[in-house]
Amino acid sequence: MAVVEAPPQTPVPIVTKSKDTRKQGSLAAKLLTPTMGVLLLVIGYPILAAIYQSLYSQNQGTDADGFVVQGDQFVGLGNYAAIFSGDTGVRFWNAFYNTTFFTVICVVIEVILGVAMALIMNKAFKGKGLIRASILVPWAIPTVVSALLWRWIFDSNGIANKLLGQQILWATDGFQAKAAVIIADTWKTAPFIALLVLAGLQVIPAEVYEAAKIDGANAWRQFWSMTLPLVKPALLVAVLFRLLDNLRMFDLPYVLIGPQKPSVETISILAFLENTNSRYGPAAAYAVVLFLYVVLVSYAFVKLLGADVIGDNRAKTPKAAGRRRGLRTVAKGDTP
Amino acid sequence: MRRRPLAVGAFVAATALLVSACGGGSSSSTSSGNAPAALDGVGPITLVQGKDTSNFVQGRLDAWNQQHPDQKVTLIELPEDADAQRAQMIQNANAKSDAYDVLAVDNVWTAEFAANRYIVELPTDTFPQTADFLPPVIDSAKYKDKLFAIPYASDGGMLYYRTDLLKAAGITDPPKTWADMQADCTKVAATPAGAGVSCYAGQFQKYEGLTVNFAEAVNSAGGVITDPSGKPDVNTPAAKAGLDFLVNGFKSGEIPKEAITYKEEEARRAFQEGKLVFERQWPYMYTLAEKTDGSSKVNGKFAVAPLPGLNGPGVSSLGGHALAISTYSKNKKTAADFINFYTSKESNTIQVQQASLAPVYTSIYDDATLQASLPYLTTLKASILAAQARPKVVRYGDATLAIQDAAYGAIQGNMTSDQALSQLQTKLEALTSGS
Known part of the structure; x- marks a missing residue:
């Protein structure tokens, strides 16, 4: 097998802690304060407000004159308990299953297609620029618009049925609705993965492949032993993006198939429906549950697969990372 | 990147804030049996409805604004989707905003809007024209036998x-x-x-x-x-x-x-x-x-x-839309006057011709010239007269x-x-x- 050397790393100067660094530290803290303040305001505050709201419930009972009794009640974890029990529990677990199902299936298909597209785009051929631009068109279209486009395609008299020569009612509740969502989602976001992977591919030096050729590695071997490991950091970031995006999937099933279809109902849709019926507490509870699920999945993903999202692994432990990650460091710095 | 899944949370939270900010406001609720509060306040107002596709609404507003330069009505167009319209109206009411004065409500929202006090009860004697409306139509604008909206368009299958x-x-x-x-x-x-x-x-x-x-x-x-x-x-x-x-x-x-x-x-x-x-x-x-x-x-x-x-x-x-006055409107007198103008028989006749919306006046259905141009009117009248409101x-x-x-x-x-x-x-x- 081809042995690939990691490029030499610039040694990080070891600086002992001194007055200077401490001064620098406090200056850095001051300089970062405004940014932190803004982040707290736009990220921290909404999370806290949502958690706070999820502990309250809106009165929906009416008095003798038929007027709704005003005001919120503190219910503690009551909204959460309600999510997991009885009919709402069945509905929640169905939505939870759908969310997970869409995420896993869509991401797997999108990764396979995306990598294939990237490999093709990475080859030098005439009209490469045009192909690259056109392959990105689906990604540039807003999800709601693409959902509308696909709704026409999947209409009972639409082109999908014409091509298949069958009368499939895609927009009805059932497995075909799931398939429609998966197809539309793949169409839209496989190019996104392709683009990120392409960026990763382009920094793999040509010498690596030349060496492999001399060593007699065939194309398949080259792909598995060199291309894939070298492009892995970029690919992992792309997959993480897609995971997070798919876990909060809302617009595609809602517009393409419609609300109230158990086969495509996701957790985001449940939160939205509660909100439209003025039950802000339960809606916030759904949103918080989804938030925790997303945090859990992304944490597990980063820990298990070592996706280097923030690009700080090298800075923290330069030597260990250099040894352990060997090949991976090549494409570092190209992740968006 | 972690920000994206929070969009839902942030949205819910933002809405939640509005609610908690105004929770507990018992307001000056009228007790049962009392006459509805007087409609006071004169000045510019807004009319809130879906898209004005036929340009009929703007034409009526221009006519009104010419006669009442100090009480101008501005049209606020909401999305075409009915659910989105309802959501925005509720949001506005939860914020106790006076941005919306006259609301065009779908007749199935009447009960919800009235019970939540998003809209005010209307005194029947201020709107005498309602006596000439098709009975099921005016009934659809009532909640617990009290009038909360004045219908301007009906609909029947x-x-x-x-x-x-x-x-x-x-x-x-x-x-x-x-x-x-x-x-x-x-x-x-x-x-x-x-x-x-x-x-x-x-x-x-x-x-x-x-x-x-x-x-x-x-x-x-x-x-x-x-x-x-x-x-x-x-x-x-x-x-x-x-x-x-x-x-x-x-x-x-x-x-x-x-x-x-x-x-x-x-x-x-x-x-x-x-x-x-x-x-x-x-x-x-x-x-x-x-x-x-x-x-x-x-x-x-x-x-x-x-x-x-x-x-x-x-x-x-029974389908149809009616005009209601937002509880938080400052110019309710103007709003009531405008509703009277907008739901007049003259206005309703222009409406069926220009916007093809089913009229609410019984007499318009019996108009021979209109029947000639709109041959379905007689059938539609029968349909609406026998129609049932949704729950x-x-x-x-x-x-x-x-x-x-x-x-x-x-x-x-x-x-x-x-x-x-x-x-x-x-x-x-x-x-x-x-x-």
């Missing part, structure tokens, strides 16, 4: 049928009952022109239109969803007969399978392409299906009749979803009519049990 196909099959009159309709379809199918044409369709996609069609089927069979006092009473043999009409229609193929994906527009396309003998549809289709520019294959070949029922004429669901439930949003769940499950064949209705009864009881 009608049976569109293919005169050419019926004639070829030797049928002279449109069907009055479901059985007649099925018999007519059998006859039409036997003719060469009728081969391959499906019998009947309405709107059966899972959305508000399904609630309308389900309610019509149930009411046309003599059943009810909620009784006059508002109590759910849908688990009855009559309601079952109504639901069975739809379920069996799908089973036998009289209703084409693809009709389960039909909303208004899909159903209209199917009828205009000549795929249906009968279709349940709103009056808006009439002028579109009469077009001679090639968009409709059935122009001149169809007519309208009242909806058929189980043992006689059927019952339509007046404060939590209508939940109620209509429960109805759609039951109806969709039954026509999809996932549950029997009995199961669907008993499940619906249980859900509606929970929704209307109140405090």
